Amino acid sequence: MKYIFLYLDPGSGSYILQVIIAAILGGLMFFKNFWIKVKSFFIKPKEKTAEPEEQDDTTA
């Protein structure tokens, strides 16, 4: 293990990374939400019919 950087403040090393990570995760979330919207647009009617079936299962 390299000990050269032991004098670095342990927190500060991750500051710039957090900017990058937040951007990547933010982007990922954007596409995920977008995909969910696209999916729900197409399969919305199916979900509605599935709900009563699930309820039937729990009461049976």
Added chain:
Amino acid sequence: MNPEISSHAASYKDRDGFIFKHRDNFYRCINASYFDNYRLLMQSGLYTQLTKKKWLIPHEEIAGNAELNAEGTIIILPQQIQYISYAYEWGFVMWQDAALLTLNIAREAIEKGMLLKDATPFNIQFINGKPVFIDTLSFEQYNAQQPWVAYRQFCECFVAPLLLQQYCHAEMGKLFTVYPNGIPLELVKSLLPSNAKWNLHNYLHVYLQASVRNGKEKQNTAAAKNFSKQKMLVLLNGLSNYIAKLHPKKGKTTWDDYYDGTILSNNYLQEKTKLVQSFTNSVSFNSIVDLGANDGHFSLLFKNTGKQIVAVDADVNCINALYEKIKKEKITNILPLINTLNSPTPAIGWNNAERTAFSERIKGDMVFALALVHHLAIGCNVPLHLIASWLLPMGKYVLIEFVPKADEKVQLLLQNREDVFDKYTLVDFETVFLQHYKILLQQKISGTERTLYLMEKI
């Protein structure tokens, strides 16, 4: 303040305050440097909100006590905790729940204009079956332009141990004993299998950060000033979703099916359970230390009774399963802990005093040592007199089972080794224990050669 009052050995890092013990109670002294943050915590509604959810330990302010109060300080008396445990004694899910609690608190705090300045599992204790944040001084005013100062610490103290337990071995949490301030990410990277880096979140939170420590990335804190509340919430939510999906490495352990063995049949368990119930009914006690608790069968006999129980076992799968049960059934009085009893968790940290040893911390009125003595005496070569003197300071009563050599489980322990245990007989056992204890009750467990004793310290 009373000059005899000094800070607790674990409370030296924070300039904003310290913990101290005074007449059996633990208090927290808050220094003037933290007053603004303390007022914000109390007046913003964050304290009320977090304590209402039982996420943060409640406290009361002490005023007008000449012995405790000093000028320029605030003294608070937090809810007292009977059993302190450390992350390296927790099962995977306990660690995971502690991580999620830290993130949840960070998110709530942001909404009230505060943030956590550190993120270590030592800030969390399990109270009434649930993790509770105990460091009232961890909150500081939130600056939306700054990233999370505790992010790297969070990764080293929560993400790293969880990942090692998921990818390498279920017992890797024990590595935290060696690195209680966080497992270095470079070390984590070298231990993880190569396929771990193909997960984007693993890559971001471990591999990428490890490379910063290596110096491959230039430090540029100025660029980080573009941070925002929205970015912070994305980071915290991303971490929460990621951690919630982690799971412990699957693998069968020694004690997974202990009671499925031949002699350890339902009948044996039923007989022993009856005896344990009738023996324990004969004396009064408020707490139990269940040593070698396995799946917690005997601890669970006392669930939600008001007796505080610590169930200890070396088997991580057993402790994980017990914690899952506690969660599912909302059991409030059992604390399950991983510990190898022939080498319990030591005193560690600064001056070997920061985190106390298991034997110093975990004591009860009643000690259960059920089907344990033969493992220590024959499996680990610990002489009977040392077992007796080890149990002695742990509690007033001991409920102990003697398993003789004729027992098939002892035969199993002896099958591949020379029998050098001349002094392991029922007579030897009683002789040794009667030097320290008096026998209150004893009975053979029907259908076996095993004997159960209830003893009281002389």
